[in-house]
Amino acid sequence: MDAEAQDSFREFVEHRSSALLKTAVLLSGGDRHTAEDLLQNALIKAAGRWHRIDEPEAYVRQILYRQQISRWRLKWPRRELSVAEPPEGRTGGDDSAAAEVRLVMRGALARLTARQRTVLVLRYFEDLPEADVARILGCSVGTVRSTTHRSLARLRTLAPELAALNAPSRPSRDYAPVEVRP
CATH class of the missing domain: 1.10.10.10 (Winged helix-like DNA-binding domain superfamily/Winged helix DNA-binding domain)
Structure with missing residues (x-):
């Protein structure tokens, strides 16, 4: 990656990483550490193709989505953080x-x-x-x-x-x- 591309990539990371991290946190079910890993891996993949990317944010978001799907499809057990609650309906008073x-x-x-x-x-x-x-x-x-x-x-x-x-x-x-x- 040449100097101009490095500067462009650094500027992108500085300006968009907080928004991308929010998306990664949502994708990872609220686990910030997993979200940071997810985002870092996505940025590494984007950096390797930086000179060919037309819309960097859309590209990185697509990588985030695909990586998260790949993570939950893994066959070996891993620690899971569940944050979603099933909807609770009103019961007749009991x-x-x-x-x-x-x-x-x-x-x-x-x-x-x-x-x-x-x-x-x-x-x-x-x-x-x-x-x-x-x-x-x-x-x-x-x-x-x-x-x-x-x-x-x-x-x-x-x-x-x-x-x-x-x-x-x-x-x-x-x-x-x-x-x-x-």
């Missing part, structure tokens, strides 16, 4: 039952894999259709369906008490005989 359901659900979700948790959150908490979830995750609709099925089955085994806590009332199968008249 706050202790609602709190118990939230605690059980949070614990069960924490024991799922990141992919399983992501699919369930996007499908049921964000209420997105399968096609949108597939587009966001970069997989097929069939993969979303099978992952949802497996995730729900695992959630049922991890937290069977959820069924008892939030069981909808079902009509009894003991039906009285009905007289049919012609």
Whole structure:
């Protein structure tokens, strides 16, 4: 990189790094250290191609997005910081039952894999259709369906008490005989 390009890159970093860091913090779920690593890696990649970049901020943001997707797709376990809370609906006044359901659900979700948790959150908490979830995750609709099925089955085994806590009332199968008249 020549001296003019270095000066241009340094000026870009000085003026835009705080805005880019905010984006990286949001992408990393609030973990500032991970966000700083994410931004630094993106800037390193941009520096290598600096003389060919027309819109530097858009280019660096695209690198941030792609790196974050690559990070959560990694197969080995890593420390995860969860900051998103599932939406809490109003319960009919029994706050202790609602709190118990939230605690059980949070614990069960924490024991799922990141992919399983992501699919369930996007499908049921964000209420997105399968096609949108597939587009966001970069997989097929069939993969979303099978992952949802497996995730729900695992959630049922991890937290069977959820069924008892939030069981909808079902009509009894003991039906009285009905007289049919012609």
